[in-house]
Amino acid sequence: MARTREFDPATALDAAMKVFWRNGYYATSIEDLVEATGVSRYGLYGVYENKHGLFLAALDHYMTTVVGELASVLHQQDASLDAIKNFVSRLGEFAAKPSGRIGCLLWNTASEVAPHDKVAARKVAEFRTYLSTGFEAALCTAVARGELSGGFDSKREADFLAGVVQTLAALARSHAEPRVITNFVSVSLGTLV
Template sequence: MARTKEFDPDVALGRALNLFWRRGYEATSMADLVEHLGIGRASLYATFGGKHDLYVKALERYAQMCDPNLVEMLSQPGPALPAVRALVERYTEDSIRDPDRRGCMVVNAATELMPDDEPVARLVEASWTSLETALTSALIRARAQGEISADADPRALARFVLVFLQGLRVMGKSRGDPARIRDAAAHALAMLR
């Protein structure tokens, strides 16, 4: 007879996500996971596989939580440019106000594990492609509605915004002067007119 799990795998995955997000992949040991999740090592392995498997599942969960919200934000009917500008402002404030300096788990995964970790690279690229596609769509609508210049290249502009947003997340991990981030964001927002 199979034993029933004495823990909720969904809750455990959420707790693992938070630990990996806060500490990173390399700085989180299996012993840390066992202690933080309150689950025996054998149960962890049986449910999630090894540490890397659990990390990939946590990163997938993070992307599933965040990516649809961004796409929805950029897909609202009406003027498109205000949504793009609001996204830049949101990333700016999130980067400055993150008291734990966790940053974005996708960006953290990219800077810690890419380019050699194929499963992580696929997830990071999928997340970035999703955001780039949503930005491109919004900027195509903005151009069609006369919100940006008729000769603007929505895809190139979307790529600029994507790279800028990821850079904001990296800069937000520092305890440096928030004016650096705000000044850069103001300049990027000025380009989105």
């Protein structure tokens, strides 16, 4: 007779995501995950196979919850210059707060795990593409509305802005002073002319 699952995988996944986000992949032990989720090692392995499987599921969960909530504004049909400025400014404000010092799970993964893990690297690349295409669409709308000059290179700027988002996460994770983060955001948004 099959045993019934005694935990909610979605709740456990959310808790695991937060541990990986705070500690990183390599510094997170299975014991950390058991403690945070309240689920035994065998329960977690029964659903996710191993720590790596749980980590990849946590990255997907991060994309659909945290990233989906924040970056979806760039993918709205009427997104334009204001949407970009608000999005980047919000990220900068978060990065400057003590709670923002954990950075971004996907960008943290880009430097910690992706160089050694093809699946994680693919997820990071998908995130970068998601950001770039959102920025590019909003920039094209801004050009069409006359908010930016007709010769504005939307693709080039979109790639730059995706890099800005990645750098903001690195600044936050390295505990840069709020002034540094504010200045970085201000100069970066100054390219939108």
